[in-house]
Amino acid sequence: MSTTFPLCYSHNAGSSENLRRDISAKTDHNHALAMNQRVPKSARTIRTQSKIAKISTRRHNLPGTRDLLSYVNLGSMQDALHLFENMRKCDPFVWNVVIRGLTSNGNYEEAIDFYYRMQFEGVRADNFTYPFVIKACTGSFCFIEGQKVHSKLVKVGFDLDIYICNSLIVMYAKLRLIELAERVFEEMPVRDLVSWNSMISGYVSIGEGWNALFCFREMQELVGLRPDRFSTISALGACSLEGTLRCGKEIHGLTIRSGFEWDVMVQTSLVDMYTKCGRVDYAERLFESLSNKSIVLWNAMIGGYSLNGKPLESFACLKKMLEDDNFNPDVITAISLLPSFAQIGALLPGKTIHGFAIRKGFLPHLVLETALIDMYGKCGKVKFARKIFNHMSERNLVSWNAMIAAYVQNGHNSEALELFQDLWREPFNPGATTITSILPAYAEVALLREGKQIHSYITKLNIGSSTFISNSLVYMYAKCGDLQTAREIFDRLLNKDVISWNSVIMAYAIHGFGENSVKLFSEMREEGIKPNASTFVSLLTSCSIAGMTEEGWEYFNSMKTDYGIDPGIEHYGCMLDIIGRSRNLELAKRFIDEMPLVPTARIWGSLLVASRHNRNIELAELAAKHILSLEHDNTGCYVLLSNMYAEVGRWEDVERIKRLMNNGGFERNTGYSTVENNGKTYKFNNLDMSHINTSLIYDVMYIISKKIREDIYVHNVTKFRPLDVIRKRLTSPECHSVRLAICFGLISVSLGSPVLVRKNIRICEACHSAAKKISEVTGREVVVGDPKMHHHFRNGRCSCGDYW
DNA sequence: AGTTACGGCC
Incomplete structure (x- = not known):
């Protein structure tokens, strides 16, 4: 087999298993073409040279250093910080140790503070300091600080350090500034495997799977680097994103040839890739063959069944996980399981998961809450969904989308639109998913x-x-x-x-x-x-x-x-x-x-x-x-x-x-009608008097009513009338909202354009027949949309043929 | 003494 592999720069694929045979890939030039060429040009010209070691040989003999290190390595930052304050701090080493500790414990802001404090106290940051600080900027999504740190390190000449550049690539990719990541990558005089891996995972993290795969191939073909487990995991993630089974299989082949098919993370990525490419069967076969299953792997399989519309298998997989391996379901298990219950509208199991999550202390949790909103929405429980939405301490676009979809799926269209309006006040912009959900509303x-x-x-x-x-x-x-x-x-x-x-x-x-x-x-x-x-x-x-x-x-x-x-x-x-x-x-x-x-x-x-x-x-x-x-x-x-x-x-x-x-406890839907003019919406209720031109509108209505020979009950309410006449008057169709809206439309909408009215409930018979006559006597087209249809009134006739 | 990492919601 001497074909050139588009993704895996490797030769002889030898294996007897069916699955492996499936995987032995054929060349597909289309894929290469499909990946648009985002990878920096110089990447193709500069070959990676051997890494230039820049290892500090300084000795660290300040008293307390040894203890500081062990505190940090054990994660007891309290003790470390206490010790640090009592130390002499002329050496960057001790600062680096503390900044590293803070960063790895997620105290990003504090880590950045220490970096500034260090400079203030006259200690120069060295090549070891920057990766930690950059990581802190990445973790706190702090673009401004990141840029400051970046320009500072350029000034002091650390922009050639491979570790620092690699950290910068990750930072920019995480901040979704892929162009900046590419520039750092491009301008590096020497790149190592980590540089490439960071670029590949950067593309994956912003959802550009094809660019990641392109990068993955370039790394092998042009530079001759062999992918490691990091590259492989990211590349598989790229396949999942693009749903490209072909590329996924090739990479599976590569893992077998390279021997890290036994890596647990690679295995999980493979299962995930197959389910995302719509092949639960492949995923299942691989999954079954693995003896040491981790909770992550179980979750991937459960989620894979959910994703592929196999709720029962998903549930069976959970049961097997509980029986076979005695794993405790975690928050991700719950999240992976919920879409299954949502799909089949299984409210009770969904509620069970909800209760379980509460007992386990999984809440609040952004993704879990979103999955619950989705589940309750699909089970027809909009109120539960809304309750969760309201109580969320943090929401992202996905949560908004889920809530909007819950409303729309259950026919609560006005609520969906209201929520959609609220969304514009949030810091994220509605995307394609939002639009898809809201359009039916x-x-x-x-x-x-x-x-x-x-x-x-x-x-x-x-x-x-x-x-x-x-x-x-x-x-x-x-x-x-x-x-x-x-x-x-x-x-x-x-x-x-x-x-x-x-x-x-x-x-x-x-x-x-x-x-x-x-x-x-x-x-x-x-x-x-x-x-x-x-x-x-x-x-x-x-x-x-x-x-x-x-x-x-x-x-x-x-x-x-x-x-x-x-x-x-x-x-x-x-x-x-x-x-x-x-x-x-x-x-x-x-x-x-x-x-x-x-x-x-x-x-x-x-x-x-x-x-x-x-x-x-x-x-x-x-x-x-x-x-x-x-x-x-x-x-x-x-x-x-x-x-x-x-x-x-x-x-x-x-x-x-x-x-x-x-x-x-049911309230009658109050009928209303709306009509638009000059970019404004005018809403009318029955007997509406709130409009600025009320008297004019009622005048028009009077004239029209006379012209179409209707009896008029309006405005002559007297006390002593037989009960049914009073009732009749109160609901008299002359001042039904639709009539008022049509009259307003007649005087405001320019001649030649139809008067377009929208109504929330079915038009009544009297108004229907009146609208027909109105179209006749005024010679104008009136269109009234009710929940079922649009009545086109023209020349005294309606497009519904008087049945609606 | 440093850089990259699997499974999650519409």
Whole structure:
């Protein structure tokens, strides 16, 4: 085998085992090309020379030195410092010993203080002092001090010392100033293995795996250095980062050839690498073959199962760890295990881990708390998640992301947006993960202006070309009422996947433009994209909103026969909406009875809406009973039923429901509508009088109401009216928020542009019919987005075909 | 007397 190895500069790989054979690598020039060339040019020209020893031969005979050393080496810094204060301190050696002690005990600030004190007392820092001080700057993330120390050591001519330069490389890499690390590396006259290793691990620590691997190869091929365990561990970390199994296997081969496949840390890194590259099977085989397992190795394997969506194996691995090796689970075990419980929504085991962590004193712990937030979020316990978030003494971007995702996953969109707003006041900037989590919340509740803002931030982050993000944007623009922009983003998208198509089909669906959805579906098939289950959710939603009953049935039937997709519960839900539209309640009821899946609250919800449209209170009561047995806090259900009772004047039942809601502690969602003008958002409640132009708005509303011939109850409240009339007046639709918002929109939004209103709850029938008339008499397009869809009112008609 | 190090959260 005489191939050149891209990563391992070594020859004969001889081994009989399968795994080892797998590993014997083939050349892959693409990988070399993929790694962009970040490594300093001079690295390729200067060859490492033998290390120039710079060992101080000074003798250290000051009294107490021996004791000082042993105190420091034993870690008793108290004693060391006490002794130090009583010593003569003319020799840098004693200072170095103390600074080293402080640094290795994590007292970085104090170490830096001693460095300054030393200079103040006239003792010159020597070549041994600087690595300790630089390490202290690294540990305390102190860039300013680091720079000062760096310029000082250049002045006194220590910038050629290999130990000092190596420390500087690590410092700059840890401070994420990789360019400075590269410059130190580049300007070194002599580099040793540690210099290279520091550069490699530096690239890994900032997430630049390919640069690390490139560096790893350069070290071997151009300089002829053999990687040691440090280089190997870092290089494996780089493979994990990039998920490159091929490179990982090559390095595995190298470890076997170099003989440090028996190194415990290397073994752990290998297991980790295989799980991160998606090969739990390789990791497992390696893991099983190791006889001396450390807690770190067990944790790596448990975490590997979690990562690869194998929660049960992860849990089994924990049990084996407890039985076989009697290891005590540590904080990392807990952290590795939690994603498993999160995945399967296993609240109880998750809580057990939480309790265990509390008993063990693991908390507070940034990463553990974040993992708990994630677990509680995925188990539907947003309140628990928030409680942990609130109590955290320290938070990073990941914790924020986890909390935001917890809100979004559970439909708490407004809370998610509020938290996202708070995030801007924190010292870290939202990243791609944050955006990915928050975009669905923007789609559900944000205004177009806010959506545009987040879009421009996405452009600034340079993640707009990501198919995943673009798909979310398509849906978000559609949900915010801007179908045109949604379409433009879709059209510009270079790599359209099935989700892109699903999104754009859904975009037209929620605006009631069914023909466009159907057209896109056939275009999609022409492009050779295979529809999936979600495609049919989009399509059937489109058919239901646009009232395309026949097409709906056709698609529903073709799912199984033509595409081999079994209809899921969402598909049955869409069909029920379609049936509901056709006013055939009998069929709707039968459809539920005969469907092969257990009806969910959403299914009964469809029946409830259908009953409401057909004014069938008995069926509505049945649907409501089922909904409330599944979701006792479904306020929408109470309200709908109560409205139905009110419409027929059954006030006792209205009261009964009101009492039920009060007893349950559920509050009716107060309806509001928002409209934008000139970059400002205007929010209206029912009967809103708070707006600066209130009288003008109400004037417009009066005129409009007259024009569309509605009776007016507003502003003439008198004391002695029959009860139901008073009730009716208090809820009179003329001053429903949406009406006020439309009126404000009519006078503020420039002519020619549609009036865009967003509403948090379903638009009521009276307002719907009024909006149609308004569009007719004013000749303007009014678009009202409610949680389900966007009603396009044009020339007296609505895109929903009067069923919503 | 000094420099590099495995497993963790979205």
